[in-house]
Amino acid sequence: MVYCSNCGEKIADDAYFCPKCGTKTPIGKASKAAYPADELRDAFYQVGIELERAFNIAAHETHQAILKARENMQQKPASTQGTVVCSSCGTKNVSGAVFCNNCGAKVASAEESHGSTWKNECK
Ligand SMILES: [Zn+2]
Numbered sequence: 001m002v003y004c005s006n007c008g009e010k011i012a013d014d015a016y017f018c019p020k021c022g023t024k025t026p027i028g029k030a031s032k033a034a035y036p037a038d039e040l041r042d043a044f045y046q047v048g049i050e051l052e053r054a055f056n057i058a059a060h061e062t063h064q065a066i067l068k069a070r071e072n073m074q075q076k077p078a079s080t081q082g083t084v085v086c087s088s089c090g091t092k093n094v095s096g097a098v099f100c101n102n103c104g105a106k107v108a109s110a111e112e113s114h115g116s117t118w119k120n121e122c123k
């Protein structure tokens with residue numbers, strides 16, 4: 001019979017953990033038990049394999065999807081559509097940019113800049 005080093009509870013000689021407080025017994029420490037029961041650990045290990053397999057498939061599919069998306073993007077004609085031109089320095093920024101990538105000036109969004117690219121024009 002072994003006694004728990006933490007709470008003094010009597011523990012079975014082959015137990016890895018104290019049934020009362022969960023403290024690892026010397027046997028548990030020696031066996032490097034990762035969970036209260038080896039069966040549970042094995043179950044987790046099995047699930048881990050399944051998860052890893054599923055993850056690998058998902059990762060592969062995601063990778064394929066990204067490659068396809070990239071192809072689609074490259075097939076689109078490279079036009080100024082989808083870019084916002086900075087009224088301060090003229091740098092083309094990606095659509096939706098709020099601040100200029102080059103000079104940091106506030107860049108009007110595509111909707112806002114519609115018809116008023118040059119703010120000095122009407123003043
Ligand atoms: Zn204990």
Ligand SMILES: [Zn+2]
Nearest residue numbers: 086089100103
């Ligand atoms: Zn700028």
